[in-house]
Amino acid sequence: MVLRSGFIKDYRPLESVRAKDWIINRSGQEAYDKIWSPLLKSKFDMDSDLVSGTWIWNKFKLRGSSRGENIAKEQLGYLDGGFILLIERLIEKIRQNGGNLLLENSVKSMAKSQDGRWEISSEKGRSLFDKVLFTAAPEILANSCSGLSQEYRAALRSIKYKANLCLALELKESLSPYYWITVAQEGFPFVLVIEHTNLVGLRGYGSHIIYLSRYLDASDPLFSASDSEIEEKFTDGLKRIFPDFEADYIKKATVSRVRYAQPVVKIGCSENIPDIETPLDGLFLASMPQIYPEDRGLNYAVRLGRQAADRLIRR
Numbered sequence: 001m002v003l004r005s006g007f008i009k010d011y012r013p014l015e016s017v018r019a020k021d022w023i024i025n026r027s028g029q030e031a032y033d034k035i036w037s038p039l040l041k042s043k044f045d046m047d048s049d050l051v052s053g054t055w056i057w058n059k060f061k062l063r064g065s066s067r068g069e070n071i072a073k074e075q076l077g078y079l080d081g082g083f084i085l086l087i088e089r090l091i092e093k094i095r096q097n098g099g100n101l102l103l104e105n106s107v108k109s110m111a112k113s114q115d116g117r118w119e120i121s122s123e124k125g126r127s128l129f130d131k132v133l134f135t136a137a138p139e140i141l142a143n144s145c146s147g148l149s150q151e152y153r154a155a156l157r158s159i160k161y162k163a164n165l166c167l168a169l170e171l172k173e174s175l176s177p178y179y180w181i182t183v184a185q186e187g188f189p190f191v192l193v194i195e196h197t198n199l200v201g202l203r204g205y206g207s208h209i210i211y212l213s214r215y216l217d218a219s220d221p222l223f224s225a226s227d228s229e230i231e232e233k234f235t236d237g238l239k240r241i242f243p244d245f246e247a248d249y250i251k252k253a254t255v256s257r258v259r260y261a262q263p264v265v266k267i268g269c270s271e272n273i274p275d276i277e278t279p280l281d282g283l284f285l286a287s288m289p290q291i292y293p294e295d296r297g298l299n300y301a302v303r304l305g306r307q308a309a310d311r312l313i314r315r
């Protein structure tokens with residue numbers, strides 16, 4: 001199934017097929033029940049039955065293409081120092097070019113002022129702009145911008161996202177020799193065990209770095225549970241996989257929550273993908289669902305950012 005996906009070039013016929021049916025047709029009910037169904041649920045929760053064939057095809061294609069001549073071994077890249085390096089360099093460049101960044105400043109509302117400019121109200125006050133490029137989730141735009149038609153607002157709201165919980169552990173001991181372990185078991189508190197230091201080495205970290213990651217619906221009580229409850233649930237799960245694991249291994253544990261982490265790629269969703277130019281003059285949108293048929297990734301965010309900047313400058 002994975003190999004054949006690499007030969008499919010036109011994804012459009014897959015848009016109207018559910019990932020579930022596509023997988024069952026190609027690998028059978030048992031493989032679906034034992035492997036793919038728990039994995040789809042772990043990413044899309046109660047929306048997993050609606051996920052389109054395009055999403056799973058794209059995942060197979062991507063994972064297949066990150067293997068070189070030896071298909072048993074995947075090759076992955078790591079930006080030495082982490083994505084923060086890229087962000088810091090961008091900030092430096094923006095400032096060098098006369099740009100201004102107002103950090104830790106949440107946008108509350110946006111509306112056209114009487115002189116035709118955009119008035120943005122944020123935690124730190126109000127400002128006027130000629131043009132606005134909005135880069136958070138479409139649902140946030142629908143909730144914060146005045147003057148959108150009901151139809152456009154409803155279309156933005158129909159693009160759902162799943163949330164993500166991630167527990168980063170700094171451990172005294174390594175858990176396994178593997179970088180990436182996927183847990184295909186329903187009801188498990190997390191779906192991924194990623195031992196970062198197995199990919200990049202111990203370097204100067206002074207610890208073995210593990211990420212436990214899980215996607216869930218934002219309405220799931222676990223998403224709003226306290227850090228200590230999440231840590232307890234996740235470390236209990238870890239103990240089930242690695243019986244030798246002891247709480248004493250943990251030097252530090254850090255929980256992170258992302259509300260808008262993974263757009264839900266539903267059947268027929270391409271009809272609903274907003275354009276970079278919104279119906280309102282001077283308002284542009286660049287968000288993860290717009291990279292369709294690709295699935296979220298920083299490289300696609302950079303590409304979309306460039307496309308949006310081009311459109312904005314041309315106007």
Ligand SMILES: Cc1cc2nc3c(=O)[nH]c(=O)nc-3n(C[C@H](O)[C@H](O)[C@H](O)COP(=O)(O)OP(=O)(O)OC[C@H]3O[C@@H](n4cnc5c(N)ncnc54)[C@H](O)[C@@H]3O)c2cc1C
Nearest residue numbers: 105106107135136140164258261287288296297298299301
């Ligand atoms: C667990 C996890 C692991 C990942 N691993 C990888 C990986 O290994 N490689 C990879 O390439 N990609 C990875 N990704 C995907 C990558 O993080 C995203 O594709 C990328 O961050 C999307 O960039 P973005 O700028 O569109 O959105 P975001 O990075 O989500 O940025 C949106 C920003 O808008 C801000 N915002 C929201 N509302 C407001 C408001 N009202 N006012 C002001 N600001 C607001 C948010 O705080 C946020 O900073 C991962 C994602 C997750 C969740």
